[in-house]
Amino acid sequence: MLEFLWLIPALPFAGSLVLAFAGRRLSRGGIAAFGVGSVGLSCITAFAVAAGFIGQAPPGHFYVQRLWAWLSVGGFTPEISLYLDALSLVMMLVVTFVGFLIHLYSSEFMIEEEGYGRFFAYMNLFVGSMLTLVLADNLLLLYLGWEGVGLCSYLLIGFWYKDPANGLAARKAFVVTRVGDTAMSIGLFLLFTNLGTLQIQELMRLATERWAVGSGLAVAAAALLLGGALGKSAQLPLQTWLPDAMAGPSPVSALIHAATMVTAGVYLIARTHVIFSLAPVVQEAVAVIGALTLLLAGFSALTQTDIKRVLAYSTISQIGYMFLALGVGAWSAAIFHFMTHAFFKALLFLGAGIVINALHDEHNMFKMGGLRSQVPVTFWTFLVGASSLSALPFVTAGFYSKDLILFETWASPAGSRWLWAAGLLGAFLTSLYTFRMVFVTFYGDAKMQVSRKPGAIMTVPVVILAVLSVLAGFLELPSSLGNVRIITSFLGSALPSETVSPGAAGAGTALMIVASAVSLAGIFAAYLLFFKKNLAADRLAGFVPGRMLHRLWFSGWGFDWLYDLLFVRPFFWFARSNKDDFSDLVYLGMIWLTGRFNNMLSVSQNGKVRFYAAGIAFGAVVVIAIAVFL
Amino acid sequence: MNAVFYLSAFVAVIATIMVITRVNAVHALLYFIVSLLSVAVIFFVLGAPFIAALEVIIYAGAIMVLFVFVIMLLNIGSEAAEKEKQLLSPQAWTGPASLAAVLLGELIYVLVKGGSGAGGIGIIGPRQVGVSLLTKYVIGVELASMLLLAGLVGAYHLGRRYRKERRRTA
Amino acid sequence: MTASVNLDHALILAAALFTLGLLGVLARRNIIFILLSIEVMLNAAGLAFVVAGAKWGETDGQVMFIFILAMAAAEVSVGLALMLRMYHMLKTLDADAAGSMKG
Numbered sequence: 001m002l003e004f005l006w007l008i009p010a011l012p013f014a015g016s017l018v019l020a021f022a023g024r025r026l027s028r029g030g031i032a033a034f035g036v037g038s039v040g041l042s043c044i045t046a047f048a049v050a051a052g053f054i055g056q057a058p059p060g061h062f063y064v065q066r067l068w069a070w071l072s073v074g075g076f077t078p079e080i081s082l083y084l085d086a087l088s089l090v091m092m093l094v095v096t097f098v099g100f101l102i103h104l105y106s107s108e109f110m111i112e113e114e115g116y117g118r119f120f121a122y123m124n125l126f127v128g129s130m131l132t133l134v135l136a137d138n139l140l141l142l143y144l145g146w147e148g149v150g151l152c153s154y155l156l157i158g159f160w161y162k163d164p165a166n167g168l169a170a171r172k173a174f175v176v177t178r179v180g181d182t183a184m185s186i187g188l189f190l191l192f193t194n195l196g197t198l199q200i201q202e203l204m205r206l207a208t209e210r211w212a213v214g215s216g217l218a219v220a221a222a223a224l225l226l227g228g229a230l231g232k233s234a235q236l237p238l239q240t241w242l243p244d245a246m247a248g249p250s251p252v253s254a255l256i257h258a259a260t261m262v263t264a265g266v267y268l269i270a271r272t273h274v275i276f277s278l279a280p281v282v283q284e285a286v287a288v289i290g291a292l293t294l295l296l297a298g299f300s301a302l303t304q305t306d307i308k309r310v311l312a313y314s315t316i317s318q319i320g321y322m323f324l325a326l327g328v329g330a331w332s333a334a335i336f337h338f339m340t341h342a343f344f345k346a347l348l349f350l351g352a353g354i355v356i357n358a359l360h361d362e363h364n365m366f367k368m369g370g371l372r373s374q375v376p377v378t379f380w381t382f383l384v385g386a387s388s389l390s391a392l393p394f395v396t397a398g399f400y401s402k403d404l405i406l407f408e409t410w411a412s413p414a415g416s417r418w419l420w421a422a423g424l425l426g427a428f429l430t431s432l433y434t435f436r437m438v439f440v441t442f443y444g445d446a447k448m449q450v451s452r453k454p455g456a457i458m459t460v461p462v463v464i465l466a467v468l469s470v471l472a473g474f475l476e477l478p479s480s481l482g483n484v485r486i487i488t489s490f491l492g493s494a495l496p497s498e499t500v501s502p503g504a505a506g507a508g509t510a511l512m513i514v515a516s517a518v519s520l521a522g523i524f525a526a527y528l529l530f531f532k533k534n535l536a537a538d539r540l541a542g543f544v545p546g547r548m549l550h551r552l553w554f555s556g557w558g559f560d561w562l563y564d565l566l567f568v569r570p571f572f573w574f575a576r577s578n579k580d581d582f583s584d585l586v587y588l589g590m591i592w593l594t595g596r597f598n599n600m601l602s603v604s605q606n607g608k609v610r611f612y613a614a615g616i617a618f619g620a621v622v623v624i625a626i627a628v629f630l
Numbered sequence: 631m632n633a634v635f636y637l638s639a640f641v642a643v644i645a646t647i648m649v650i651t652r653v654n655a656v657h658a659l660l661y662f663i664v665s666l667l668s669v670a671v672i673f674f675v676l677g678a679p680f681i682a683a684l685e686v687i688i689y690a691g692a693i694m695v696l697f698v699f700v701i702m703l704l705n706i707g708s709e710a711a712e713k714e715k716q717l718l719s720p721q722a723w724t725g726p727a728s729l730a731a732v733l734l735g736e737l738i739y740v741l742v743k744g745g746s747g748a749g750g751i752g753i754i755g756p757r758q759v760g761v762s763l764l765t766k767y768v769i770g771v772e773l774a775s776m777l778l779l780a781g782l783v784g785a786y787h788l789g790r791r792y793r794k795e796r797r798r799t800a
Numbered sequence: 801m802t803a804s805v806n807l808d809h810a811l812i813l814a815a816a817l818f819t820l821g822l823l824g825v826l827a828r829r830n831i832i833f834i835l836l837s838i839e840v841m842l843n844a845a846g847l848a849f850v851v852a853g854a855k856w857g858e859t860d861g862q863v864m865f866i867f868i869l870a871m872a873a874a875e876v877s878v879g880l881a882l883m884l885r886m887y888h889m890l891k892t893l894d895a896d897a898a899g900s901m902k903g
Contacts, residue, residue, distance in 0.1 A: 607899030609834070613825050617729055624736045628743075635805045641814045646817055647842055652825030655832045662836055665817075669847060672813070675805055676854045688869055689843065693876050700880045701832065704887055709856050717829050717894075726826030730819040737815035741808055754859055762859035763866065770863070774870040781874030788881035 001052030003067045005082050008092065009135060011042040012128035015120050023417060025115025035120025039103045043096040050393050051088055054490075055596045061493035062201075064163035078198055083137035089133040090335055091267055091485075094342045098129045103460035105350055106251040108457040109357065113249075119159060123255070126152035129258050134267060138189050139198040142268075146184070146232070147428060149261045155250040156256060171245040176241040180231015184268075187224025190217070204274040211278050222279035226286060233265030233319045235295040239515040240559045242316055243300075247310040249504040250353025253308060258315050258349050266322045266338055268494060270331050271299030277496075282489055283414065287327020293421040294320030296557050302436070303554040307352050307365040310437050313556070314389065315427060321405050324423060328415040330408035331495040337405055339487075340397040340472050342387035347465035351382035354458060358450045365437060370446030377459055378569075379442050381466035383611055386438045388469040390431030390523060392479075393516035397473030402427060404476065405510055406515050411500045413498050425516055431522025439530040441466060465534040475508055480509040634673050653714040655701050659694060668691040680756035710719040810851045817844035831886065831893045835879050842872045 015038025023031060053063065070078045084092075103123060110119050129148025136142035149204060158170030182263060192198055194217055211218040229235070234242035235270040245257050256262070259530045269276060269286065276283045301313035317343050325334035372379045388398035406423050409415040441524045454462075477484040488497065552558060604615075639672060652658035664704035666689050673682035821844060824837025848866040853861015883893070890897050 074711065605902060607902035609895050609898070610826055610829070613728070613822075614729065617733065617822055617826065621733050621736065624733070624740070628736060630742055631805060631831055635810070639809070642813065643816055643820070648819045649840060650820060650828065650833065650837055652833075655830070658836055662839065666843065669817075669843060672810065672847070673850055676810065676850060678850050678854065678862050678865075681865050683848055684866065684869060685843075688873070689839075690898075693839070693873060695878055696880060697836070700884065703827050703884065704807060704893075708891075710893075714830055719829075722829075723823075723827050724822050729826065730823040732820065734815060734819040737819070738812055741811050741815065744853075752857055754857070754862060755855070759845065759859050759866075760860055763863050765862050767867075777874050778870055781877045785865070785873045785877040785881040 002058065002063045002084065003065065005049055005063070005084055005135070008042050008049065008096065009040045009082075009128050009131035010111045011045070012126075014038060016124035016128060019117050019124060021120035021123055022548040026117060030515050031106040031117045031120055035117075035124055036100070036107050037415045038124055039096065039100045039475045040139030040432060042127070043100040046092050046096040049084070050093055053084060053089055057493075065425065066137075072143070072570035076192070076198075078138050078140040080141060081137040083200065084135065084400060086269075086491045087335065088134050088357065088494075089268060089293055090339060090491065092131060094339050095127065095130050095134060095260050098346050098465075099130075099255060099344050099465060099526045100253040100347060102251050102259070102350065103127075105254075105353075105461040106249075108455050109251055109353060110249065115159065119249070122155045122159070123150055123252075126156070126261070127577055127609065130264075135328060136200075138200060138421065139191065139203070141187065142200075142271075143188060146228070146264060146268075147181065147437070149256070150181065152560070153177075153245070153256050153261055156252040157250055159246045159252065161208050162379065162401040163247075164542055169241075169244040173241040173245045177231040177240055179354050179517050180238050183224045183228075183231070184228025187221055187228065189620055190221050190224060190554055195219075200271060204272070207275055207278060213278050214280060215278070218278035218514075222272075222275045222282035223285075225268060225275065226282055226556050229287065232268075233262050233323070234316050235265065235319060237295065237559070238291060239297065239316050240556065240563060241311040243309050243556060244562055246306070246312050248347055250308070250356060253311070254346040254349030254353070254420040257312065258345040259322060262315060262319060263322065263338045263342070266319065266326065266334055269323075269326045270335060273326075274332055276326070280414075282530045283327055283329070285327070287324050287409075287414070287419055290320045290323025290325075290327055291426075292420050293317070294426040295325065295429070296374060298426050298433065298554045301433040302429065302557045303550050306363045307355065307437060307441060308363060308554065310365070311345070311348055311352060314430065314433065315341075315346075317430065318345065318389070321402060321423065321426070324409060325405040326391050326420060328419065329437040329496075330412060331497050332491040332498065333401070333404040333408050333540075335402040335491060335495070336476055338489045339467070340401040343472055344385045344396075344398055347381060347462060348389065349384060350458075350462050353380050354454045354462070355382075358452050358454075360386055360451055362448060365441045367447055368441045369444040369448075370442070371450070372442040374446065375453060376534055378454060378462065380463045382442070383434060383438060384466040384469055388473075389425060391519045391525070393519060394493070394599075395469070395470060395473075397469050398551070399516070399519070400473035400476055400478070401479060403515050405511055407478065408498055408500075410507060410511055413499060414424045424515065427515060428522040428525075429519045431519050432526050435523045435526030437494040439526060443531055457475075478508055478512060480512065498596045514524045607621045631675050635672060638668040638675070641665075651718075652733070653718065654712045655706070656698070659701070661699055663690050663694055665795070677753040679753065680759050680797040807851055807855050811848060814844045814848040814851060817841075817847065829896055830896050831883050831895045834895055835876065835883065838879075839872060839876070841870055842875075 014036050017024075018034050019031060019039075026034065031449040064081055064083050066079055068080050070080050103120070106123065109226065113119060126149060129145045129152060131145070133145030133149060136145055139577065154170045155175040157173050158167045160166050170194070188198065191203060195203055195210065197203055197206065207218065207221075209590040230236045242257060246253055255564075276286065280358055297313045297316035297320060301310050303319065304310045304313060318337070322334040322337050322341075325337060336563070349425065355368065355371060355374060355378065358371075359368060362368065384396070388396035391399040391402045393399050406420060406427070407502055409423050410417070410420045437551075473483065476488060642665050645661045645668065648661040649658045649665060654659065666685060670682040670685040670690070673679075673685055818841050821837045821840030821842075825834050826842060828834055828837065846868045849861045849864040849868070851861070852862070853859065886898055887893055
């Protein structure tokens, strides 16, 4: 089955091409058939390949499919070849499966939109690029996919391009991620010049051979790759684009800005974990950045009123958890959390999409309310997703994945109590803002009339994701609860297993109890504040420091303001003052000089034969003089 | 023979000065014929009798007759000489004269400095010239014939009156 | 014929005639005189060729004079035809009047 691997990215690309060229001639049904069908087939192929891989594991637990040589310059011969191991297999399954569900959902969600074909062309292109990224055998091909998903993100955020604000959000996302991408491309140059290849496995092998732990080159390479990951995964300090990226349609937010693309950074770090292991400083930075990001984003999420922005900050925060896990060396835990997060966050975005759609594109959740009885299926699935996000103990997938991360943060030699405490505080914040959203949106009095109820095509993916948001957790159970290790043992062939410092191993149960308590406390606090309408929150916000804090959090800690001040304004100022390009002066000067000479010489063209004869005579005099006297 | 040479040279220079200073074109033409004839004498002295003959027959004869015909065709009245006199102000001469003087000075400097001296002169007769012309320079002769043909065609074309002009004069 | 003529002096004569012709071209405005002056210059050039030929005792100088003669004939025929046309169009022989090619 493994030889069909190339079909998995090829099918969405083919779908994208068909829709791009023939999208105008197809009916909406036809567009949906191509758009959803290509990803569906890709998903089926992915499962078949996965079955083949698991059923009869290839030697060394990896499979390389060489398609063709991309180019050959000097000693540089990157290939278009696909690399399948446990890590890329998990990523590939999540991308294709969640991608397929979201495509299915979109086929109904977007049905009334003008650019139906365009939407699916972009979405298919995205899935294809994402699969290229995940399955790439070398970093150059990975970079191609990396830029491909960035492009699709840009195109889809600005999908409703008639509103200039959406275009602005799209540009912001593109430019901010570009900062990270530039760092990453420099990192690739660095790796290539020093190690002479971009083939990932070869690179990892050479890096361990040639670079000592903590050597300058390893640190630089890891830091530059981290830069790329920070941009793509919206981590501090490049997180500002993600909340604005919510300008795109909800399925886009679900697919690109929650489930798949934003976790590309996590994948990149996991993929090149050897380099990060060689640079402990950078790996520590990954953990610290993750912890900081999850806290900052968590606080910001508390104050948002736009339901999608809450989810956006929540996404940043959850990716912060993954970075925290990567930083402490819990590679598998990060990928596990990526998987569960993909399920429940996609679910939440799709649910939010249904709610927004039902209420005439209303994004402000304080204008919603009482939706529990009006869209019951959505409510229940949303509640499952929210519970999973807030890590409701024992029954949800989010609990197990987050608990694993918290345990590793505590127990890993690279971890620390402070990082654990940050993660714990983040967990409290997560349940607080999640259930704030749930209570405000679905409980209380109905303030608006539901105009459109979701059909079966939209409901089915949501229900499937809800089921997965619960069941996926049972793939990995802590030692005190049955000790199931399907994910970690499966990923063990591709990623190093977690190390647990002696003495901390026994703390697992206690830590789990603490984490559960914190998560429940968050839910309870939300219940008090937003269900019982306890006025404490309003009163707190009424005080001056409280109000200022609220404003600070609402604006995402003022990063936009800061970047505006530091980069955007100086840049605009420079662009304005350099409107008449300095470097053009040379060329303008040449034009001016030529014109001058033209005027001067045209005086000599006076049409008088005698004048010309005098010119010849004068020239003869000068030439003879030079010949005779010099 | 030296005396003949210097006398002829003197006449040639004086006659040429008269050519460029006359106001009446026919007078200038006659002075030019004098100049050509004295140059012909110089050719003879220099041992080129054939060239001397050509100078008289073709230059002084044919080409100058062409000039005379054209001046007659133009039929310029006596008022033209008056107008010509006005154009010949002393200021009009200064610039060209100084330029020409500088050029002459340079040429004489070169010649005096070069100092080729008196060369061995023998008479080179028409036979030798004709043999050289039709053997060594036969291609030049062909080219000259083409040039003359082109001159003929050009002169014919330019001398034709255009229909528009004819209507205007009619 | 004896070879008693100083050839330098003959060349100086050629130079003098040439510069006189140049002076005529530059100073005169009447196109008849300009053409005459050009003839003077051509004749002077021819003289220089013949002198040079005499110096080396070769025929080449005389051959060149014949070529110059042919060229002068062609030049005069075209030049005079042009002059006639100009006189018909402009009703003047002033060379400066024909300035419509001014840049």
